[in-house]
Amino acid sequence: MSSVRLRPPAQRGEPRAELHDRHEDGHRLHHLLWRLGPGFRVCSSAVLGGGIGPRAWVLNAQVPGGYPRLDPDRHLAEIAAAEGLTGEGAGLMTAAEVAAYTSAHDGGVTATVTTGLGVRGWAAAPETGRRSGEAPADVPAAPFRPGTVNIVVAVPVPLSDAALVNAVATATEAKVQALLDAGLDCSGTPTDAVCVIAPEPGTEGGEPFAGPRSTWGARIARAVHGAALAGARPAR
Template sequence: MPRQRGELLSRHEDGATLHHLVWRLGPGWRVCSSAVLGGGLGPRDWILNAQVPGGYPRLDPDRHLAQIAAAEALTGPGAGLMTAADVTAHTVADDGGATATVTSGLGVRGWAAGPAAGTDGPLPAGTVNIVVVLPVALSDAALVNAVATATEAKVQALVDAGLDCSGTPTDAVCVAAPAPESGPGEPFAGPRSRWGARLARAVHRAVLESALRHARDAPAPDRPRTDERNLV
């Protein structure tokens, strides 16, 4: 069994020190994810969550992530995510063997079905990245269901933290589980299944901790005024 928690590492790019988390899963693991590199569902030997500068200028994030992975000697198929948030401030929660690691920047946030809107100038750090590692094999359907369950738990945590949003426009989720040795694996990962419930609680705790930190540390303009809180 690999380490359930990512390894925090650093690198230097363009005169800046940036950080990234690495999960060295090894062979025999499957990942379902929306990652920009290695997204989808299939065998993955590693997961990488890399911090990049705000206002990220490159148009080849998949190639950039592959370069970071190569520098860490990560070989074979993998999944790579990126974020402008401070990766050193990641939060981790475990529930019965389901481990969730979250990096979050909530400066740019809103509701998924909100109106289209333009922006002027650079945006503050956004992106909520969630990486979940489970100790049991899941079927294809359950892996997809696990991503949905993690997303539901994320939204619940953001609302519980008092944030009027469902996330940011660039959130990503990775769920890793061992490949089945026989049979299809656990058939369910919804929030009322054994492992889906554990996953949901772990994600909720990790996102809530991160969101509460954001609410506490955000500058005054980012906090709702009293009259806004009282609007119905």
Template sequence: MRSVRIRLPEQRGELLARREDGLDLHHLVWRLGPGWRVCGSAVLGGGIGPREWILNAQVPGGYPRMDPDRHLAEIAAAAQLTGPGAGLMTAADVTAHTVASDEGVSATATCGLGVRGWAAAPADGTGGPPPPGTVNIVVTLPVPLTDAALVNAVATATEAKVQALLDAGLDCSGTPTDAVCIAVPAPAAGAGEPFAGPRSVWGARLARAVHAAVLEGAARQPWDAEAAAHRTGARPMKGTP
């Protein structure tokens, strides 16, 4: 497995290409370095703790491996990432990622919305489990947050994602495998911004950046009314094409 660097503007994750099992795939890398903390639901390095990098890797649809954490570690090693990090996966086209910024907060989204639905879906199991779609969101802030505020930031990012999907005309709250990572500088002496809800200073900026990135990503994909309702039994929103 070999990584090829593709130059991107500042403030964005670094886009890398790789050849894997006969397929051309891509991944985004944030080389944070020491002195950063990440809170998130990543397959590799999830939770809250010091992280020196974040990786968002594209994998084939119908992903066959049962060791995604090991797979992500292999991709990270090929990209020369060292130290603790966080790794996410998606079957979405990573080259089509979207980025939005708001007063120092940067949000990057990869949107795979072919299979989507409401979080509280019926438990009847009709049709069996659907193949996963994924919306992965990585947010960087320039200020430290307390542990509580980091958790709140994940919730705020998720709320903004849902708002963006509805604004895009999609009758859903996301996909079965969405993931979020929030990266902030480590506090110098145990301090940090105490709030990250949508009406706090930094939470509001985070929400606007995530909303803009996800809305752009959703708008790039074609939809129809039947697909927008998909398997949950929900009706398409009025005006959905």
């Protein structure tokens, strides 16, 4: 059984996040849910429903620290089914406290960010000769520290395929800028994900650009920067 906290009323058709909680294996966990319905598509790096295509919902789910399951896509589908969601959706996952999400708005764009920066670093790290996240045998395991910065951006206008991909890049650039502005020496965590929601394009194909100096890209960048900065500051 889950409870829900709704954000203030949105304009008709605008995707907005709902905060739910659930109980799994003795843990009280939270997830954010966007009910999109028909007429929207998503571009994302989500573990469930990633890529570009029509999506009926987006889910950003908290999981316990030291997550033991090897089937996150199936787990997310189970959470979605428990919420009564149907159709194809996109699902993201994080060990960070989802209830501590931050959001920011700019010119009709809304960015919602869940921030876990316990395991962070630079994207271009030296080759270690080991699998990602694997510690040397003679080094004690470090205490678990939640990682993962998940970004969900809702844009009110249709975007072309190229602009959707560009929007993901713009959101990532804005996230890194926010981390640096927060005084953190990193570009993110190894498991960060981005999800961009926009209406399906009509015959005109949607806005062609979403780089940081385009109209909608600039709004995406400012919204993501504001939300990510607010989430990152407590991690200093």
